[in-house]
Amino acid sequence: MRFFLAIFLAFAFGLAQDIKWSKNYETALSEALKTDKAVILIYTMEDCSACEYLKDITLDDENVKSYINKNFILVERDAKNKSQHIKGFPFFGSPTLYFLNKNGEQISKVMVGATTAKVFLEKLKQIK
Numbered sequence: 001m002r003f004f005l006a007i008f009l010a011f012a013f014g015l016a017q018d019i020k021w022s023k024n025y026e027t028a029l030s031e032a033l034k035t036d037k038a039v040i041l042i043y044t045m046e047d048c049s050a051c052e053y054l055k056d057i058t059l060d061d062e063n064v065k066s067y068i069n070k071n072f073i074l075v076e077r078d079a080k081n082k083s084q085h086i087k088g089f090p091f092f093g094s095p096t097l098y099f100l101n102k103n104g105e106q107i108s109k110v111m112v113g114a115t116t117a118k119v120f121l122e123k124l125k126q127i128k
Contacts (some may be wrong), residue, residue, distance in 0.1 A: 002052030017066050021074050025086055028075040030104040038128045039097040040071050041089055043079040048094040054114040064124070071128045099127050 015097040022028035028039050033059075044051040058064060068074065076082050077084040080090045089098050092112045 017065055017069060019059055019068050019074055021076060023075075023078070025075050028073045028091075028098075029102070029104050032073050032100075032104075035073070036108065037101040038100060038102065039104070040068070040072050040074045041086060041100060042074065042076045043085075043091045043094065043096040045077055045079045045094040050114040051095045053097050058114055058117045058120050061121070064117050067121060067124055071124070085103050 006041075008066075015064060022031060022039075025041065031037070034041050042054075044055070059068070077086065079094055079096070085091060089106075092110065095112070095114065097111040099111075101107045108123075109124070
């Protein structure tokens with residue numbers, strides 16, 4: 001019984017993790033250079049069901065979170081706020097995801113819309 005309690009507590013407080021989001025695009029690129037990680041630039045909108053699915057289902061998957069935290073830095077921008085758009089990375093639909101190397105150069109096709117955790121994780125592994 002103690003073994004199962006220890007496993008539960010380790011998972012609840014140690015293994016379960018949240019994705020580490022960067023506060024802004026410039027910070028994300030700076031951190032990417034320091035850590036040799038790629039960047040995922042995500043444009044989202046309020047009241048967007050695909051955005052909610054991406055954040056609440058796909059990005060909440062433990063395998064996805066773990067892989068992202070080891071290999072990527074995420075930065076989210078408000079698609080409705082034009083001042084948050086990054087030059088060279090236009091918004092196509094919500095959500096729009098760009099996969100960038102540590103130098104801010106696009107390294108994969110743009111992804112528009114949400115997908116399952118399994119499919120998203122496979123895409124991430126193809127990128128990095």
